[in-house]
Amino acid sequence: MAGTRSHIEVAAPSSGAGDSQSGRQFFQERLGIFGLCNCILSFGFIPLRIAGEIWLDPNKTIVGLAAGPSMVVHLLASVSTGVIWLLTKRITMSSGILQILDAAGMVGVGTLYAAMGGMLTGGGSLIVNEPRVAMFTATLAVSQTVIFRAVAVPSPPRRTAILTSVSVMPLIAADIITLRGIAPGSASAVAPMFATAWAVLTIITCTVTSSVIYGLRREAQLGKRLGQYTLDDKIGEGAMGVVYRASHAMLRRPTAIKLLAAGRSGAVDLQRFEREVQLTATLTHPNTVAIYDYGRTPDGSLYYAMEFLDGINLEDLVRRYGPQPSGRVIHILRQVCRALAEAHALGLIHRDIKPANVILTTRGGEADFAKVVDFGLVKRLVAAVPTDVTVTADGQTVLAGTPLYFAPEAITSADGVDARSDLYSLGAVGYYLVTGQPLFEAKTIVALCAHHLNTTPIFPSVRLGRPIDTVLEAVLMQTLAKTPAERPAGALAMEEALSLSAAANEWTSDDAERWWTEYGAAARQRSIPSGDTSAVTVEVDLATR
Template identity: 45%
Template sequence: MVRLGDATTDEEARAYLQSRLTALWKVMFWAFVILITSQWVMYEVLYPSSRPLEQDIIYVTATCGLVILAVIWRGVLVRRTLAFGQLYGLDMFFAAGCGVTLSVVAVLAYDFQPAHYVCLIYGVFVVFTRAIVVPSTGRWTALTSTGTLAPLVAGALVLALIADVIAPGPMFFVLAAILAGVTTLLATTGSRLIYGLRRQVTAAMQLGQYTLDRKIGEGGMGAVYRAHHLMLRRPTAVKLLLPERVGADNLERFEREVQHMSQLTHPNTVAVYDYGRSPDGVFYYAMEYLGGGIDLERLVRTRGPQPSGRVAHILAQVCGALHEAHCNNIIHRDIKPANIILCERGGMPDVAKVVDFGLVKEITTDTGSSAQVILGTPAYVAPEAVTDPNTIGPAVDLYALGAVGYFMLTGRRVFEGKTAVDMCIQHVTAIPRRPSEVAPSIYVAPELEAIVMRCLAKNPADRFPSADDMAAALRVVIGLSRDWSNDDARVWWSEFRLTERMALAASTTPTRTMPVDLGSRSLDVRNA
């Protein structure tokens, strides 16, 4: 019925079919409640003289049908997991059961002519509703439609023989048969079209061995989807880079970078599983899914500046990822808070993951007399990337990482500007204020501040010789830190998971702010 071949897994197809059948039984239950209630009002309140002679039996028959609908809907479809064969059986049982019940009611109301047509119209309504709600092949829709309408045509034949119908008996039967045939044809055609469209949409969501589930993010160069591998069933993040957004030249560069990035194995580098191009030219790569994490940009924007110990711990992990990349002649070129994801892994809190190595968008700085292309994000770009972008080295990543640390400690960027050019010029010419001066009410460990300011040196030679050297300096800060511990991290993540679940349940905002009393924390550290 809804098996779409390789476009989806059997379990997903089964679950989808059961959800559609549940919706169908629910809709039709209430539709029949409305029909029976309206009959009672007309026959018992408004027009008792028009009441069919066998109306009491009709009430009993209809009530039995409603009970069966309710029991299967609420007791079976909602509460149990059914196999494909059981679902097919329920689908056909619904179609035939509705047809038989309506046919019996029409025959019982032989002395009230409008009832014949109401039952036939409701049969048509059942067929079209099922075709819309339950996706299936045209052949299966033709079978279920026949199951509904055949009993009604048989009932029309009985009425043509025994009842006083408006039209001549043979005409009444022929017209009922024609209506049933046309309805079946239209439902079959519509169902075939809907089924085909769903197959096309599912196929469009297929990239190699990955099926896209839902979009989880979007940027200037493309979108990120939660996906799963068809065989491994492993949750995966798939990033799509659209040619019209990034340009053909950049797309080729991105592909080369991802090839190199897939060789990185550091635990703080997001793992790249696969990459390729779709038939319509969309470049994609599949990577480790970091569900339940939070990027540093969102962390600071929603939770405020972070304790020195936590910042040092995160920066040290990023240094490890950068050191491996630099040893393999890979420069990230776009280190920024949004490209560092904080998550839990293997029961460990505060695990940093660096994403998007080399997937950096070009910045064009136009001063009026000349234009220059720079790779990076203006708020985190190193001075040499502005003055001489063709000779950049690993030091640009350390500068950007220092700017990330600055942002985490203060909640502010190193430099602010109205335009990208303004910020780039400040990175080249302006001397940044120390974090402790920018946020005097927040405790910043002097040793960590010194590391951040060294990273922000204008001359690359004045920064740390390597990411490994910077990590060593950060480990000293971590050893001296008293404002953040592993227990603090576990408590934070427990509260974070709770607020995320509450936000998801409320379906109001994508994030929820958790207040952190950094003032009292800093006071405790200073007095310690």
Template identity: 45%
Template sequence: MGLETLSRGLLLIEMLSQYVLFGGVWLLCRTGRRSQRVLEALDTGNTVLIGAVMALSPFDHPYPVAGAYEMVLALMAVLCLRAIIVPSSARRTLLLSIGVVTVGMAALLVATRIRDTSPFAPRLLFLLVLCWSALAVTAGTVASAVIYGLRKQVRDARKLGQYTLLQRLGAGAMGEVYLASHAMLRRRTAIKLLRAGSDGQGLERFEREVQLTSQLTHPNTIAIYDYGHTADGLFYYVMEYLEGVDLDGLLAVSGPQPPARVIHLLRQVCDALEEAHGQGLLHRDIKPANLFLCRRRGVPDLVKVLDFGLVKDLGESRDSASSRSGTLTGSPLFMAPEAISTPGKVDARSDLYSLGAVGYALLTGTHVFEGRGMVEVCAHHLHTPPEPPSQRVGHALPEDLSGLLLRCLAKRPEERFASVQELRDALEACADAGKWTKVDAERWWLQHGAAVDAAGSTRRVAPPLTGAQTVVAKDPMSRAA
């Protein structure tokens, strides 16, 4: 009766020890990031302690033989599960498994000497347990070698030079964007990768985009860190990783913006375009989706101009992309009239038209022109005068800002502002300029941040993908004109 009570007590202690051990290790791993050395120490200690707890089976079981088999089955399960779950090399798994089995075999030797057994049972039992333990060690080591090797292959396949791809953020017609991490700097970045099978023209445009964009260093322009080719010849480049919402998401969440904020956002875009235009580069795809509003510490409303995939160098004799393909590139809702009728003759004032259309959308919550299809929208840009913002929303809006936007939306380029500097000066002269403060921005994010998250508009993303822009056939547009 005393032996049975002792056995039950030891069995209870064994079970409780296992639960406490597993729970403690789980909490340690879940409460924060640990270094590799700490994780390896936890792995070693946890596995050895589990083996020690399992080794109590021959002691607490009423029959030593049954307890020995219970021990070896538990050890086999633990070693094989560890090999599957814990990333470990075959050598480490082999050494750790041998150590655990050694503890178990030593416990079995002690148990068979203490408990009553026949003279031949201990040797036979020890031999059988040793064979099964050797099988457990072999199975665990082989499993670690295979799984660890596969993990390494996947990790290597997800590397681009010093960058490791963490997850895909988006995909377009020509490429994909991934969240990545630099091996040494531990800095999160975004990588744009040209999809395999893209034609030569797509690759040429992709390389041209990074070469031209990398020349721009203004804080309101997306920063390019690096670029290169993968081992199999794919072109990629690395850019800063942004957190926030694009202006499309801003409109979806809170609708029309206060005039002071519209001015604040447009001035930042002007600053970025001033640098680009000063270097002879046109954006040609200014639209809300390409203007990203970052929520950064100290600067809650920082605008980043994204995606120079349709950039044009005014120093070139012609635009190779549009000339060879016979197409118009851009976004019809924000496209200047001359970009539709004579795309080869666009200049900096075309970007100002698009920026005026963005400002109109921010101020009124609606696009300048809408239609049943792309051709109808383009026809409106060519021939229909824009409706005054106050008339569109049905209440008074600042006349200086409204007039400024309508001037940007003039059909003839010479009737618009002559340069982005002139537009910025006009924005600064508006009565509401400077009235959108840091406090206002912080209050807006505090009030709408949860709604933005719930709507799925907040994105930790890189610029939209080259090739994702709308491509409008030139002939139908000519007929529409």
């Protein structure tokens, strides 16, 4: 079917681009670029050859020239590189298959161009009517192909030297065969010597080019190493940094590395990032992401390593699979409550509880295991100076957070934020889970904040259009009270209230296992973050409210 990629699996030796998935993919993409560009260049010379022959001899026809042996071979060489491009576009190949395709294409094209040069000699061509000119034309075609391949396709220098040598051998052989009958005194008699010298120069050029480019790529890969960790794909962004998947050189366990985001190198940002990792590292609850390591890159950027969570965040869960049943919502919220209870007991407020910061995964054989992540805006209640505000260069005060999940007091008073502010945000998360819609919707952040301050939420069952568990609904509405005093006294109180629901035991471990068996593979495919700025952590100017 058009546009479908099949998959070939073959045991393969180490490829020039590495055996990792990203290295194999890069190798395949670059091989495809080589095939496409070389095909276009090769085809581009065909009309030039035909136009030149007709200009010299108007009696010749396009059909007659196109049917000539050398032109047919030229077409075959052009088509063969086009086939390389087509295969790399339609089929996902292993490193071994890609190496075979690379080698076969190079040697095949070199042989065809060499044959083309031999056929041009004595073939009636008015442009290349001398043997040495015919073979020089073929030499240029082969040289252009192998040099472009050295530039486009990542390959160790040794492999490039071998492939280039094998590719130019048919050309040298064709030179010798074509010119062996030439009289010793003629100028063409030295053509094989010059062809050999040109071939050696081409091999050296390709090898040096490949060495430089391949070395630069290797340096770039090494530059993605932080101590014992090697960075792989970017998997997300938080309030303070960018998160990459990584692996430890010795332990070989999947790890997530968070780097301080580019452009956040000021003293306040460094202090906040450092506070994030230090405070998160004090948390040991199973439902809180675990911190492994912390350090600085060679250029001074801060980073920390944490457990890699191969699952789905709650924002993507609802976006892909819709509103969740009451039993599952209670199961998730109770886990988050327990994680927050530990943090609150230590005097820490998360301040950015939102669906994207709660990830469902599998841990210790338990499915639907919730993990709270991204403590980038964490505040210590006992701090002498409020840490949830930032003073800008022009003296303005800004508050960081996510507008869809702002607690009212976070908007009106930076000093009024406490543990119950996290509960408000968690209530908004529960509302989103059970209804499939955010608590409030507005066109601007200012209007959204006004809703948090003044608008009474619509009951979830009304918003959903069908009944939900009454206890869950009551707890959610209580946590969404405008004043902190009307909310549950703490995270454990909220967790206990949820446990009293008849639906608390409806979502069983068997239900979780069935869901992950059916949807787990697709759920673990990370989606592209939405462009909805109301769901993104922002800084709000308190002075202009």
